[in-house]
Amino acid sequence: MPEFLEPNRVDLSLSDGIPTITLAGVEVSAGDGWSVLNRATLLVVDGPGDEGFLIRRLEGNGTDLTPAGWDDAVSDRGYVTVVAGRTRIVAPVVS
Template sequence: MSFLNPDLVTFELRDGEPVLSLAVEVPTGPDEGWSLMNRLTVCVVDGPGDAGYLFPRLGGPGGDKAPQGWDEAVVRAGGSTVVFGTGTQNRTLFAPSVD
């Protein structure tokens, strides 16, 4: 599990669907086995084996980095789409929510 600087994480709602963009090296391995723990102060995108990312949700001058409606969208979708990488090198998968 790696701790991510909040500047490397973007919370978005795209057409009402939650999307997390993580500016990290694109992970290898299967799409299955990823999950999202979404909390008010911290989020975890946990992957298979040792893969995973922990990052704060609160911080900076704006307070919550997640847009209004984020929590409801995560509940409705049962998780979030996660985009790993930057530029043309990226990988997208769905991480279901866990409690």
């Protein structure tokens, strides 16, 4: 079952133009079988089996938590890097 992560456990950034999701206090399995769904209000990081995370993009006041250029970078690259502890995953974007 996907785990909902509060914004204080997630950092959404662009690192050299690469969209990156850094998860705090989370351990994940190896890098195979992961994907990301990027929507205006929510990010779904879907892993193998029951692993996965739901990440909201908007604060209560409607402020987007993603950095400027996030959607264009996700679209242009076609993947998002997900970092959880020592594990780095390159997750393709699905629609």
